[in-house]
Each structure stands twice: as structure tokens, then as C-alpha cells.
Amino acid sequence: MQITTTISKQLQLLTLIFLCHTVFADTGRVFVSNERGDSVSVFDGNTNQVISTIPVGKRPRGVGISPDGTEVYVAVSIDNLIAVVDPVKLEVIRTFSCGDDPEAFAVHPNGNIYISNEEDAIASVYNPSNGELIDTIEVGLEPEGVAISPDGTKVAVTSESTNLLHIIGIPSHDILHNVVVGARPRSAAFSSDSETVYVTSEISGEIIKINVSSGEIQQKVSLGDVRAKPKDVLVSKDGQKLYVAGGRSNKIFVLDEKELKILNSIPVGKRVWGLALSKDGATLYTTDGVDHQVSVIDTATEEVSATVPVGKFPWGVAIHD
Amino acid sequence: MLRSFTIICLIFLLTGGAVAKELNIIFDGSKETDAWLGLLQGIKEANTQGKFLNLQYIIVDFSRLADIQDKSSTIIVSARSARRNSELATKYPSIPIFSVIPSSSVQSRPCAKNILYTRPSSQVMKKVTTLWRAEHLNRNGHARLWHYTFKKYAAAQLNKRFKKTTGKSMSDESWSSWAAVKLFSDVAAKNANPSTLLLNPQKTSTLAFDGQKGVDLNFNSELELLQPMLIIDNEIIVSEISIEKINALRDMNSHCKTN
Numbered sequence: 327m328q329i330t331t332t333i334s335k336q337l338q339l340l341t342l343i344f345l346c347h348t349v350f351a352d353t354g355r356v357f358v359s360n361e362r363g364d365s366v367s368v369f370d371g372n373t374n375q376v377i378s379t380i381p382v383g384k385r386p387r388g389v390g391i392s393p394d395g396t397e398v399y400v401a402v403s404i405d406n407l408i409a410v411v412d413p414v415k416l417e418v419i420r421t422f423s424c425g426d427d428p429e430a431f432a433v434h435p436n437g438n439i440y441i442s443n444e445e446d447a448i449a450s451v452y453n454p455s456n457g458e459l460i461d462t463i464e465v466g467l468e469p470e471g472v473a474i475s476p477d478g479t480k481v482a483v484t485s486e487s488t489n490l491l492h493i494i495g496i497p498s499h500d501i502l503h504n505v506v507v508g509a510r511p512r513s514a515a516f517s518s519d520s521e522t523v524y525v526t527s528e529i530s531g532e533i534i535k536i537n538v539s540s541g542e543i544q545q546k547v548s549l550g551d552v553r554a555k556p557k558d559v560l561v562s563k564d565g566q567k568l569y570v571a572g573g574r575s576n577k578i579f580v581l582d583e584k585e586l587k588i589l590n591s592i593p594v595g596k597r598v599w600g601l602a603l604s605k606d607g608a609t610l611y612t613t614d615g616v617d618h619q620v621s622v623i624d625t626a627t628e629e630v631s632a633t634v635p636v637g638k639f640p641w642g643v644a645i646h647d
Numbered sequence: 648m649l650r651s652f653t654i655i656c657l658i659f660l661l662t663g664g665a666v667a668k669e670l671n672i673i674f675d676g677s678k679e680t681d682a683w684l685g686l687l688q689g690i691k692e693a694n695t696q697g698k699f700l701n702l703q704y705i706i707v708d709f710s711r712l713a714d715i716q717d718k719s720s721t722i723i724v725s726a727r728s729a730r731r732n733s734e735l736a737t738k739y740p741s742i743p744i745f746s747v748i749p750s751s752s753v754q755s756r757p758c759a760k761n762i763l764y765t766r767p768s769s770q771v772m773k774k775v776t777t778l779w780r781a782e783h784l785n786r787n788g789h790a791r792l793w794h795y796t797f798k799k800y801a802a803a804q805l806n807k808r809f810k811k812t813t814g815k816s817m818s819d820e821s822w823s824s825w826a827a828v829k830l831f832s833d834v835a836a837k838n839a840n841p842s843t844l845l846l847n848p849q850k851t852s853t854l855a856f857d858g859q860k861g862v863d864l865n866f867n868s869e870l871e872l873l874q875p876m877l878i879i880d881n882e883i884i885v886s887e888i889s890i891e892k893i894n895a896l897r898d899m900n901s902h903c904k905t906n
Contacts, residue, residue, distance in 0.1 A: 444804065466695060467692055467696070468804055487692065487859070488699070488836075489833060490696065501699070504700060509856065529861075
């Protein structure tokens with residue numbers, strides 16, 4: 327009798343693990359917000375075939391994935407909300423209000439979302455499971471880029487119109503440093519050791535490397551192309567390179583992390599803004615807004631291996647992997 | 648007395664001892680103008696930045712101009728005539744004066760190294776209009792610096808902020824005045840003596856001034872802000888004219904070179 331109960335419990339546990347795996351397994355799907363399509367395009371990262379186009383509301387921009395992979399978040403700017411998408415069923419399962427004009431956001435390892443609210447000049451912190459506003463942080467005008475350090479102790483927010491990068495402590499939410507950077511900073515990314523943050527400045531065409539502890543600028547480089555209005559920046563898996571979306575230069579710039587030297591530029595589609603890197607670092611996805619497509623780049627060869635037509639003016643991209 | 652002093656010291660210590668550096672902005676013109684409204688918007692935004700950098704932008708009454716000690720942190724925004732600007736420029740050579748009223752032509756401007764023009768001359772505006780109409784027959788578009796329906800390059804956000812503050816739509820004049828303060832605050836955020844740097848704007852490589860027009864804006868040898876223009880037809884933006892295209896139309900034979 328006791329043996330039967332034990333076996334039954336083990337079976338239940340195995341079933342639960344199987345179900346969890348089935349439900350929460352990474353799908354390898356790529357989620358792309360279409361700013362003027364009011365939708366999210368979803369394509370299979372293996373086949374590069376579009377699986378679904380999900381209506382989410384007006385002017386979707388930032389996209390992110392929950393730490394456990396069970397939810398995809400989309401900032402719907404005009405509707406002032408976050409749409410929560412089921413990555414398996416590919417449908418909006420709920421929404422919650424999140425202040426005026428949410429644009430970019432980052433997901434903390436604890437699950438909370440840090441959002442830049444462009445019109446309110448604040449960054450707000452939400453618990454996406456219940457939509458609760460946890461805190462607001464006053465920042466400069468037109469906040470946009472949000473990045474969370476891998477160790478979860480800092481959040482970096484760029485203020486486009488005040489040319490500032492704010493380095494903010496977590497969980498205190500005190501501003502630790504206000505760093506004056508080039509004109510119109512748009513995006514930020516941390517190094518894997520959380521000690522360095524990289525910022526792109528769109529109008530000055532610069533990439534800036536900042537020491538997180540001191541808030542001091544260590545290096546900066548101009549992309550040297552008048553059409554290069556850099557937007558997203560990402561650090562390669564091995565930490566040796568930076569990938570920078572070059573805006574209307576229609577290129578991805580590959581920079582050496584140490585010296586910020588330009589190593590290569592990869593031609594992609596028109597007005598490239600959004601970037602996402604696969605967990606293994608082998609594939610880089612770019613949103614080419616004016617061409618309504620995503621370019622898929624093999625980071626080993628630094629060449630475009632495929633392009634995927636998506637909705638109108640793709641903006642953000644996230645990989646469910 | 649001792650008690651008051653102690654309280655002041657206590658406040659000083661509690662605030663971290665940080666006293667914001669004051670930067671002076673003087674307006675020379677009527678407060679009934681769009682130039683005044685643009686200036687107010689510019690100062691509001693400058694102070695939003697300033698609170699993170701321990702800087703405070705204040706409006707100093709024109710009558711107190713002679714009393715200002717720190718001329719290296721002072722600008723004048725002028726909505727007055729060329730003659731008035733010329734007099735001011737001579738009297739206060741170390742203060743940058745931003746002229747936000749268009750001169751009829753580059754030649755009509757006074758020769759002064761400390762007057763900066765955030766608006767092109769009326770002559771250039773007319774030339775841009777003529778060029779566009781020649782390429783678009785039977786259309787009545789005209790050149791403007793700004794328009795309240797402009798959305799690209801975060802112009803929509805600026806238009807919205809201006810409307811919220813003033814209740815009015817942003818015009819060429821209010822943009823020009825806002826731009827003068829924005830430029831001042833952009834320079835002050837990076838430099839201790841912003842006015843000194845603004846006296847040599849072409850030599851200030853760090854300027855990269857963002858006027859929310861999608862490109863970095865800088866000054867030419869005539870101390871005129873180079874900027875893209877819009878063509879407006881029936882209150883609709885029908886075209887954007889690049890800096891390069893406008894430069895080709897400029898009268899380069901000015902009588903008054905500043906460098």
C-alpha cells in the first residue's frame with residue numbers, strides 16, 4: 327500500500343515536471359513589436375517563418391520576457407499599458423496600466439519591470455503579475471533606454487532630451503550617478519560583470535563607455551558616419567564586442583569592447599533600431615523599421631543569414647530562448 | 648542670531664552642502680511675444696536637467712544686467728531690433744546674445760562676434776520657399792523652422808510640452824527662443840564657463856546641439872544656426888529641407904565675417 331502511494335506520488339511529480347517543461351519550455355520564438363502595425367509579429371527562430379501576428383494595441387514599442395519565460399511583455403505606448411502575451415498560446419492574456427507613454431523597459435531578475443514613461447519624465451517600477459505600481463523614480467526629460475545590470479543591483483535609464491544617463495540603485499531606487507553624455511541618449515547595456523554600462527547617443531552619433539561604480543566616462547567614440555544615429559547596443563556573449571544598431575546608416579556596427587574601435591559594419595535593412603541576441607550569442611536579430619523586416623545575423627561570420635518580413639515599422643525584438 | 652546661523656548650517660549639512668550654481672538668462676523683449684514663451688519653456692526644461700547636475704537657471708530682469716558679476720554663466724535672449732542688439736553687443740562683449748527675430752538679410756546684421764542667430768534671415772527663408780515652389784508647381788508651400796504638427800525626431804513631445812506649459816502652439820519664434828536656452832543648458836551641462844564657449848560656437852566641437860530636428864545643429868561663420876526647414880502647405884508639413892540644400896542657397900558674400 328505504502329509502495330503504491332510512493333509510486334503514485336513520484337508519477338504525479340514526474341507528470342508535473344513534464345507539464346511544466348511543456349508549458350514553460352523555451353519556444354525559440356522571436357517576438358517583434360510593430361510600431362505602426364499595432365501588433366506583435368512572432369516567428370520561429372529555427373525556420374524564420376512567421377507563425378502569428380498578434381494585435382496588442384496602439385504603437386507597441388518595448389518588448390521583454392519574464393525571467394521564468396512564461397510571459398512576454400509589450401509596452402503599448404498610446405494605450406498607456408503593458409500587454410502580457412502567452413508565448414505558447416500566442417495571445418494577449420491580460421494588460422495593465424503603466425503610466426503615460428511607456429516606451430522601453432527592462433525586466434529585473436526578480437520579475438519586476440522598470441519602464442521609462444516618456445511624457446512624465448519618470449521611470450516606474452511595476453509588478454507585472456498584478457499590475458501593482460511599486461515605485462516611481464524622477465528622471466530627466468523624455469526617458470527612453472532602460473537596462474538592468476545582470477547582478478540586479480542597478481538600473482540605467484537614459485533621458486533623451488536632457489542628455490543624461492541615470493544610474494539608479496536597486497532596491498533603494500536612489501539615483502547614484504547622473505552622467506552627461508552625448509546628445510539624445512537612446513539605449514544602454516551593461517557588461518556581464520555589471521561594472522560597465524554602454525550608452526548610445528543618437529544625435530551626437532556616439533557610443534560611450536561608463537564605469538558604473540564611479541559614474542565616470544571611460545571612453546567614447548563617434549561612429550563617423552553622419553547617417554549613423556545609433557540606437558540599441560548589446561554586448562556579445564563573450565563580452566569582447568559591442569553590437570550597435572546604426573539607425574539610418576542601415577548598418578550594425580561591431581565594436582571592440584575595450585577600445586571601442588569599430589571592427590566591422592554589417593549592412594542590414596533601412597533604419598535599424600532594435601537588437602536582440604540569442605542566449606548562446608550565435609544569432610543577432612535587428613529590427614529594420616523602414617523595410618518592415620527583421621535581419622538575422624550569424625555572429626560568427628558577421629553576415630546576414632536571413633531576413634524575415636514582419637509588420638509595419640518593427641521597433642523592439644525579444645527572443646524566447 | 649546664533650540660533651538662525653545654526654539652523655542655516657544644519658540645512659546646509661542636511662542638503663549635502665550642495666548649492667546649485669546659478670546661470671543667468673536675460674530676456675530683452677516684450678513678454679507678450681512667442682519668444683518669451685519659448686524662453687519660459689526652455690528654462691523649465693533646463694531646470695529639469697539642472698536639478699540632476701546642481702545647476703539652476705534663473706531669469707534676471709534686464710534692468711539688472713549691469714550688476715551681474717559672473718558673465719561667464721550669462722546669456723541674453725533678444726527679441727529686439729538689429730540696432731539694439733548691436734548696442735548691447737558692444738556694451739557687453741563677453742555675453743552671448745541670441746537673436747530670435749529674423750533679420751531681413753545676412754548683410755543687414757551688425758558685425759558683432761557675440762550675437763548668435765537661431766533664425767535664418769528672411770531672405771534665406773524666401774529662397775527656400777521659391778526653390779520648393781519651383782519644384783512643385785501650383786503649390787503654395789512656404790518655408791518654416793518649426794510647426795505644431797511636427798512629430799518626427801521627438802518633435803511631437805516638444806510640441807506637447809510647450810502646449811501644456813503655455814497653452815499655445817509652438818511657432819518659429821518660440822522654437823528659436825527655446826533653442827537658445829536649450830543650447831545654453833546643453834553647453835552648461837558639460838562646461839563650467841558656458842558663455843565663454845558660446846562666444847566661439849564653431850570651435851566648440853562638443854556642441855552637438857539637439858534641437859529635436861533629427862540632426863546635430865551648429866553655427867556657421869555668420870554665427871547663424873544651421874538647421875533643417877519644413878515646407879508648410881495649408882497647415883500641413885509637405886516636405887523637409889536638409890541643411891545641405893539650404894546651404895546651397897545662402898548668400899556667402901557677407902560683409903561681416905566673424906572668423
